[in-house]
Amino acid sequence: xxxxxxxxxxxxxxxxxxxxxxxxxxxxxxxxxxxxxxxxxxxxxxxxxxxxxxxxxxxxxxxxxxxxxxxxxxxxxxxxxxxxxxxxxxxxxxxxxxx
Amino acid sequence: xxxxxxxxxxxxxxxxxxxxxxxxxxxxxxxxxxxxxxxxxxxxxxxxxxxxxxxxxxxxxxxxxxxxxxxxxxxxxxxxxxxxxxxxxxxxxxxxxxx
DNA sequence: TTTTGACTTGTCAATATCTGTCTAATGTAA
DNA sequence: TTACATTAGACAGATATTGACAAGTCAAAA
Numbered sequence: 001x002x003x004x005x006x007x008x009x010x011x012x013x014x015x016x017x018x019x020x021x022x023x024x025x026x027x028x029x030x031x032x033x034x035x036x037x038x039x040x041x042x043x044x045x046x047x048x049x050x051x052x053x054x055x056x057x058x059x060x061x062x063x064x065x066x067x068x069x070x071x072x073x074x075x076x077x078x079x080x081x082x083x084x085x086x087x088x089x090x091x092x093x094x095x096x097x098x099x
Numbered sequence: 100x101x102x103x104x105x106x107x108x109x110x111x112x113x114x115x116x117x118x119x120x121x122x123x124x125x126x127x128x129x130x131x132x133x134x135x136x137x138x139x140x141x142x143x144x145x146x147x148x149x150x151x152x153x154x155x156x157x158x159x160x161x162x163x164x165x166x167x168x169x170x171x172x173x174x175x176x177x178x179x180x181x182x183x184x185x186x187x188x189x190x191x192x193x194x195x196x197x198x
Numbered sequence: 199t200t201t202t203g204a205c206t207t208g209t210c211a212a213t214a215t216c217t218g219t220c221t222a223a224t225g226t227a228a
Numbered sequence: 229t230t231a232c233a234t235t236a237g238a239c240a241g242a243t244a245t246t247g248a249c250a251a252g253t254c255a256a257a258a
Contacts, residue, residue: 002189018205028248033206043246063178067185070169075193079162084187086166090101091179094170117234127219132235142217200258207252214245224235 003068004038007061010054011036024053041069102167103137106160109153110135123152140168 001009011021022032025046034040042050047065051058074080100108110120121131124145133139141149146164150157173179 070186
């Protein structure tokens with residue numbers, strides 16, 4: 001499930017209004033609406049604020065948010081899976097080198 | 100191998116100079132130098148030009164270039180592998196839905 | 199039906215980031 | 229030294245992102 005849909009679901013489960021959450025995040029309801037609908041990408045600090053406002057794990061939300069950004073980036077490529085595989089491979093190499 | 104290192108290797112194997120390749124790409128040598136060293140990210144058209152100038156597969160270079168962008172994005176995250184896994188999962192869902 | 203409240207959309211100015219080039223510096227081989 | 233390849237830093241212009249506002253839709257209540 002895309003990041004936006006996910007946080008909308010969370011918000012609705014907790015029966016919070018856009019304006020309540022947006023206010024806690026110090027942003028306009030319009031902006032939060034767009035984030036939930038996926039027409040705007042949240043900034044990292046906003047994801048952190050969201051975790052706070054929704055009482056959810058910041059790490060987990062950040063993870064979904066980043067995954068979402070990756071998906072947006074490559075979803076229209078025919079070889080998106082290969083791209084991810086290559087990225088994974090590179091990451092593995094990096095972490096080995098780091099040690 | 101990171102995108103920049105890779106195209107540098109290709110260029111050196113073919114014994115081409117920065118200024119030769121850069122000229123074919125219609126950019127400054129300084130810019131190509133930075134791209135090869137990874138301090139600047141190439142634009143998509145530049146990758147296409149590179150494929151042409153180096154006589155390499157455009158698709159393959161684009162794939163490596165995108166993978167590189169993903170790596171740059173998440174390499175400092177402790178859970179980078181999880182992020183990739185999540186992205187892969189989402190991509191899978193998307194392609195199923197599309198049909 | 200009007201009103202109300204939640205949400206959505208389009209637009210805009212301000213800001214931030216990116217882009218490519220220029221110049222000067224560094225490295226290196228003859 | 230000289231000549232040439234490459235790199236670093238700084239800059240202006242181009243492009244993208246940001247958040248807010250105002251006006252819109254929609255459904256339920258009055």
